[in-house]
Amino acid sequence: MSSYPSDFTLDDILENERVSTFFQPIVSLKTGTIFAFEALVRGLKPDSDDLIAPKELFCQADRKTMALEFDRLCRKKALEHFSEFHANSSAMIFMNINTSVISAGSSEKPQIGTVSRQMGFDPRHIGLELIESRAHSADDLVEFVRHYRDSGFLIVIDDFGSEHSNLDRLIQIHPDIIKIDRNLVTGIADDPYRQSIVKSIHSLAQMTGSLCLAEGVETLEEIRVCHLIGIDLFQGFAIGEPSPDLPTLERQTLDRVAGLQNELHKSVLAALRDKRRLTGDINVLADWLIRQLPSASGENLDTVFMEFMAMNSEIECIYLLNARGTQISDTITSPFKQDNNRHSIFTPALKGSNHAFKTYFTCFEALGISRYLTDVYLSLASGNLCRTFSIKLANGDGNVGIDSILCMDFLEEAIKTTYARQSS
Numbered sequence: 001m002s003s004y005p006s007d008f009t010l011d012d013i014l015e016n017e018r019v020s021t022f023f024q025p026i027v028s029l030k031t032g033t034i035f036a037f038e039a040l041v042r043g044l045k046p047d048s049d050d051l052i053a054p055k056e057l058f059c060q061a062d063r064k065t066m067a068l069e070f071d072r073l074c075r076k077k078a079l080e081h082f083s084e085f086h087a088n089s090s091a092m093i094f095m096n097i098n099t100s101v102i103s104a105g106s107s108e109k110p111q112i113g114t115v116s117r118q119m120g121f122d123p124r125h126i127g128l129e130l131i132e133s134r135a136h137s138a139d140d141l142v143e144f145v146r147h148y149r150d151s152g153f154l155i156v157i158d159d160f161g162s163e164h165s166n167l168d169r170l171i172q173i174h175p176d177i178i179k180i181d182r183n184l185v186t187g188i189a190d191d192p193y194r195q196s197i198v199k200s201i202h203s204l205a206q207m208t209g210s211l212c213l214a215e216g217v218e219t220l221e222e223i224r225v226c227h228l229i230g231i232d233l234f235q236g237f238a239i240g241e242p243s244p245d246l247p248t249l250e251r252q253t254l255d256r257v258a259g260l261q262n263e264l265h266k267s268v269l270a271a272l273r274d275k276r277r278l279t280g281d282i283n284v285l286a287d288w289l290i291r292q293l294p295s296a297s298g299e300n301l302d303t304v305f306m307e308f309m310a311m312n313s314e315i316e317c318i319y320l321l322n323a324r325g326t327q328i329s330d331t332i333t334s335p336f337k338q339d340n341n342r343h344s345i346f347t348p349a350l351k352g353s354n355h356a357f358k359t360y361f362t363c364f365e366a367l368g369i370s371r372y373l374t375d376v377y378l379s380l381a382s383g384n385l386c387r388t389f390s391i392k393l394a395n396g397d398g399n400v401g402i403d404s405i406l407c408m409d410f411l412e413e414a415i416k417t418t419y420a421r422q423s424s
Contacts, residue, residue: 008045008052010060014069018044020051021074021081022242025253026094026213026235029223029264032257034250035233036092036127039078040242071098075112079119085246086125094127094156099135102144113151123152127177131158132169142172149176156213161201171208177233178205182216185236189221192385192412195229196376202230223260224267279373282389285312286371286408290391305332314414317348317381321390321405325356328404331381346383360390360407376412385412 012018023037043052061070075095082093097112116126128148135141149155154176161181170178180201188194198214205212214226217236226234239260240253292304305318313336320329331348355361363372370392379386391406 008043010057010064010066010070012046013043013052013057014066014073017073017077018046019057019073019077020044020244021078022244023082023246023249024235024242025091025240025249026233027239027253027257028232029227029234029257029260030232032254032261034089034091034253034257036094037082037246037249038094038129038235039074039082039096041074041078067098068101071101072111072115076115079116079121081244082246083119083121085250086121089250091250092125092127092154093121094129096129096158099130099132099141099144102135102140103137113148113153123148124154127154127156129156129158129179130173130175132173133162133166135169138169138172141169145173145175159215161197170204174208175210177211177213179213179215179235180231182236185214185216185222185226186218187222189219189225192376195225196378196385198226198231199229206230220260220263224264227264228267228271282373282408282410283371285315286389286391286406289408290393290406293393302330302332306335309334309336314410316379316384316386316409316411318406318408319349321355321361321407323403323405325354325358325361325405327351327353327355333381346380348381355407358388360388361405363390364392364405379409381409386410387412 008018020042022040022042024040025034026036026038027033028035041054041057043054043057045052057070058067061067078093078095086093112128113123116123130141130145132141145155155173156177156179157170157173157175158179159181160170160178161184178201180198184194184198184201188198202212204210211233212231213233213235214222214231215235217223217226217234217238219238222236223234223238239256240249243249289304289308292308293301301320309315309318309332313334315334317331317333319327319331322328327349328351330351333348349355360372360374363369372390374388374390376385376387378384386409389408389410393404393406
């Protein structure tokens with residue numbers, strides 16, 4: 001059991017090493033293995049089995065300016081506890097580093113490596129977790145990271161995406177793993193904006209050679225969405241709760257991972273089928289509209305588009321481009337379009353606007369295709385998340401001009417709702 005005691009002193013904790021290490025698993029769902037265990041500290045209350053919450057320990061360490069000494073004790077006890085288990089396991093150990101104590105004159109730089117080697121650990125089996133925003137000096141932090149990366153340690157940025165995350169420091173540190181803050185992961189299944197942010201972090205990680213880890217996952221849906229985005233490493237109560245019993249925790253975690261892999265396999269298959277059905281249904285809609293174009297002239301083309309959108313509420317707007325990517329029609333918006341109170345910078349493009357650098361136009365030259373469905377993006381026409389389906393119209397596809405491009409913007413939320421209903 002745990003409590004928030006006021007009847008302990010940090011001096012007693014340090015002198016008698018009254019700390020216990022709990023471990024929480026970090027897993028790879030692609031390989032079905034335990035990638036690492038993060039070491040988490042709990043204080044031991046004198047003359048009792050009660051545990052002292054970490055927050056109380058760290059707050060007192062900061063108040064008594066003993067943060068460095070307490071940090072060292074936590075790492076020492078974590079390595080001691082993990083040592084025997086590690087002899088028969090390939091899993092790494094992740095240890096938190098208090099970046100606020102890192103400075104140019106600090107003796108901390110060689111200390112971690114020295115203690116780790118004295119206890120028989122290869123640095124390649126240890127990940128150092130850093131919250132970059134707590135460092136007082138970016139230069140000292142970068143030098144600290146350089147030293148330990150050169151020594152073979154894995155560098156992990158913790159809580160990325162939280163209030164004080166700094167992209168400049170991320171670029172300077174160049175971590176091996178980026179842990180996405182749980183505040184971005186919680187509720188991600190029902191929040192397209194969280195999904196977009198996590199996708200962006202994942203893309204950034206890929207471009208800089210880092211792995212992404214979703215921390216704080218508590219539900220299968222959170223894992224499923226992050227997995228479909230491309231994230232492979234996971235940590236949280238949905239994987240395993242912290243425990244000091246490593247062998248039992250390992251067995252329970254591997255059983256849990258096997259079950260999750262089975263569920264995710266079903267989700268991946270369903271997502272692929274949904275994508276195929278989505279593309280197929282959009283093609284059917286496009287074919288129907290194209291068949292109406294031969295009878296349409298410039299004067300009643302807008303009416304044809306409006307009537308079409310009235311029958312298909314998931315379409316937000318329709319417009320035409322010429323072979324150079326210039327818009328040759330007005331942007332016809334859905335009669336169901338509602339004012340979402342977005343700023344006036346989000347407004348439909350006007351006739352004559354240049355779309356030549358948009359993916360839904362450049363795809364034809366780049367890929368030699370006649371139809372293209374974009375990934376989800378933020379529409380400048382409305383501020384909503386949408387996909388654009390573009391179709392290259394050849395001579396004979398109506399009175400809209402030779403080699404025109406028909407573009408339809410689909411609201412992402414409406415698509416998901418429509419096709420989820422059709423699938424159920």
